[in-house]
Amino acid sequence: AQTVTQSQPEMSVQEAETVTLSCTYDTxxxxxxxxxxxxxxxxxxxxxxxxxxxxxxxxTENRFSVNFQKAAKSFSLKISDSQLGxxxxxxxxxxxxxxxxxxxxxxxxTRVLVKP
Amino acid sequence: xxxVMQNPRHLVRRRGQEARLRCSPMKGHSHVYWYRQxxxxxxxxxxxxxxxxxxxxxxxxxxxxxxxFPKEGPSIxxxxxxxxxxxxxxxxxxxxxxxxxxxxxxxxxxxTVV
Numbered sequence: 001a002q003t004v005t006q007s008q009p010e011m012s013v014q015e016a017e018t019v020t021l022s023c024t025y026d027t028x029x030x031x032x033x034x035x036x037x038x039x040x041x042x043x044x045x046x047x048x049x050x051x052x053x054x055x056x057x058x059x060t061e062n063r064f065s066v067n068f069q070k071a072a073k074s075f076s077l078k079i080s081d082s083q084l085g086x087x088x089x090x091x092x093x094x095x096x097x098x099x100x101x102x103x104x105x106x107x108x109x110t111r112v113l114v115k116p
Numbered sequence: 117x118x119x120v121m122q123n124p125r126h127l128v129r130r131r132g133q134e135a136r137l138r139c140s141p142m143k144g145h146s147h148v149y150w151y152r153q154x155x156x157x158x159x160x161x162x163x164x165x166x167x168x169x170x171x172x173x174x175x176x177x178x179x180x181x182x183x184x185f186p187k188e189g190p191s192i193x194x195x196x197x198x199x200x201x202x203x204x205x206x207x208x209x210x211x212x213x214x215x216x217x218x219x220x221x222x223x224x225x226x227x228t229v230v
Contacts, residue, residue, distance in 0.1 A: 004158075
């Protein structure tokens with residue numbers, strides 16, 4: 001079974017600076033998808049960024065980018081120019097690309113605090 | 117273009133009562149997923165349904181929990197004889213077929229058992 005680990009329970013960042021959230025996963029599959037979700041206090045789960053394992057190029061969405069290291073099974077999220085609205089829980093998630101690709105496996109989350 | 121609609125947003129039940137959580141998927145989405153989030157934890161998969169079929173219920177507790185997605189109407193997650201440990205946020209998500217596409221999540225139902 002796949003597992004996803006987020007080793008940082010909480011990270012603090014100054015407004016306008018950069019923070020990096022770590023995520024590692026364990027799988028025996030070669031094809032899969034990785035996601036970062038943001039959960040603000042409203043509880044809504046918001047997709048931040050998605051990475052396809054067969055693509056070597058790291059995904060980027062505006063101020064959000066990932067560092068995908070397939071051999072190391074690492075998938076970190078970098079938030080640049082942090083804004084107050086970035087304060088939230090962030091969850092890393094894994095989804096198989098094969099027949100079992102019907103569910104997401106989530107990490108335990110990292111709380112991001114943004115200081116003005 | 118409404119997203120995934122879940123209701124109620126908050127639900128309070130006494131121990132032993134039944135809880136019914138509803139989820140209407142996004143228009144055009146035929147796949148529905150239910151997840152549970154305990155306080156300060158990540159989401160845990162419960163069940164995956166398509167219209168009138170349960171495809172994967174590997175995350176569902178064996179007793180008291182059931183889910184359905186009828187031909188007409190919303191998907192329902194039903195918890196019978198609730199206990200305090202059932203208190204959690206329950207999220208529904210929907211998607212089109214294919215793992216490449218991401219889910220769209222609803223805002224969740226927070227169930228409190230008193």
